[in-house]
Amino acid sequence: MPPTPRMAWLDGLRAVAVLLVLYAHLSRYVLTDARAVTAEWLHAGPAGVMLFFLVSGYIIPASLERHGNLRRFWIGRAGRLLPLYAVVTVAVVALGLYRPADPATAAVAHATMVPFLLGEPLAIPVFWTLAYEMGFYLLVTALFAVRLQRADAFMAVLLTVAAVLTAPLAPQAIRTPYAVVVLVAGLAAVLSGRRRVAIAGGVVLGGLALTLAVTGSGPSHAWDGLLIVAVMFTGTTIYRADSGQTGWWPVAVVAPLVAAGLLANWLAELASLDALTPRYVARSVLTLLVFAGAFAIGRLTRRRRTPPWLATIGVISYSVYLTHYVVLLLMRPILGHDAMAVAYVAVVLAVSWVTHRYVELPGQRWARRMSDVWDQPQRVSRPHAPVRG
Template sequence: MLRGFAALLVLFQHLAETIIATHALPLPIEQAGVLLFDGIFHFGRFGVALFFLISGFVIPFSFRTDRPVRGFAISRAFRLYPAYWLSLGVALLVLHMTGARAPAAVTIVANVAMIQHYVGQPDIVVAYWTLATELAFYVLAAFLVAWGVLRAPFVLAGGIVALFGAALLLALASHLVDKRLPADLPLNLGLMLLGTMLRLAMLERNAIAVRLAGILCGLFLAIVPVVQFMTVPPVGAPGFNLAPTLGYIGALLLFVGVVGAGSEGTRAVGRHSVYRRVTKWFGTISYSVYLFHGPVILACGTILIAGDPGSALRYVAVVLSATILIAAVVYHAVEEPMARLGHRMIRRPVPAQAPGLAEPILATPTVGPIFVETEFR
């Protein structure tokens, strides 16, 4: 449920921003929208923070073969890149069709590799910035697995503190040098590791993790306002942008509350099988919803007419319908087949192995709360 909910929140934020920018709504409603979405609560950042927490909660425990780093790298590549490349191609096509300026070749190549943020290139689709953060977290998780410390609470705690400290230092430096530095990267990586710590504490009941998790959650809640104050809005702008801060805080509180509900939530959802199937299905297609909502929003932009509230309603209906339809098709036609292919490659014996010692099948994921899907295919 949480993955689908997070994807909807990001879509909701981007829809609202586009409608506000085109002045389709009456001025009082538009002003209220600006206040809500830009000044009070950033639903997009709320959804992204949820994604990061879920990744930290789930992804590190995907290392489940006798060659875990190899298996993890293959499964992630087949899970992320095919649908991402398709969305990138669609985005470039939409940009061409709408007459927008084509990105430079180096920008396209960097986006294809999903490393644009690390080589100073812009995102072709705004939402892509989170994927570069996911890649960095995968490298960090692989390092922890290779050193055998993924389940070491004190090591995780040290990493979280170091990342939050780096975010704080970069935020303070941004203020001193009058230039926005990438404080969000260590902040988000620390949030993802915090998701891993919360798994150890709340699902696996590790006694040390239980004691550390509350302290680290408190540290995050204390660090976020400072980092946002120093870096958002851009240095030199007046005031304090509360919206992303509350987005981060709300995501952590919701995540802890839902995961903490545990079996009670599972039993409650189990009594509503239709609701359970719908939310599970939407969580399943959430990655494609996240990837394709940007190009759909851009492609449907001509529906919006300044001063016409009806056009805003039509725009929302068309974008939601098209995004969900495309996401469902892409999941079944691209994501699912590619994930199966990746799993077959993981199970394939390596020539260096002794005869009869093929790599075991990827283990069944640990069962967790129904609200936090534990399988990332």
């Protein structure tokens, strides 16, 4: 299956998202004066990752429908995500930046890409977002397996209501071996090509994903873990309307509801910390407006030409996201002056270009070859989906 054209506006949004995250981490060491001002009014890191989640929610169902079957989708996801993820994990171990207490359990947990939701220490902190991405993939797979792929708006509403009613969660992490067995069994079932077995596997994967989101979010996301998944389903709801599969009324219901849920839980978290001040309330509102507004502006201006430099950063954004923190750890001893911020960004972009060219792209080519070899008539609904995942 030949690759479909990229949509530059989505690459532009990815670039904005990753630059927000990069600024949030870098400004702990340089640009501290700027951070002292901006951090009072904007959570740059959460705004960036929430924008990533919204974009993922928009493109992942399109990717599945474009592939046409679950096997192609999962091979594509594996080729897209796993090579660089594995290289970065091995690199931080080799550099002595990650020394797990139980290497075997850590290796198994990281192989699932959901170590954060299993309570395992992460090789690098930014891996936490990939756990929610994987949970979303599992839920989307489950919905397609049971032929409820248009239930995204319902899922967004359900998760938002559940998040508001149950927060804060009191997570008790699932043991890694049990989660791995369920994950492997569920994926094997949905990829089997047998209708009834696939339905059973979908139910298993959906149950696992929801259980992980509820019981594995940990203290850092006890207030918004379920809402993260709701944000991704909001992106899917927008995609359905954009592609003509639904009207715009589901978006008109879902988007304000999820935004209200996020704001309600963020403010409740502030109250629990005795930090419900006007300034911090404003910061929560602005953080919401930044990522939601960026997505809205990107979509509304999608027919205009995205600046090439921004689109280029978007193309390599996965590499930037996974490598920037490793580079930060390595360069931290020399980040003593604000001028070093330019050098740091230059190094990150150079490293990311290399890893995109020599790790990501070969992985994607491998996935396309494997999809052609293992292409079975396991078709799903395929409306027009011009988006590349």
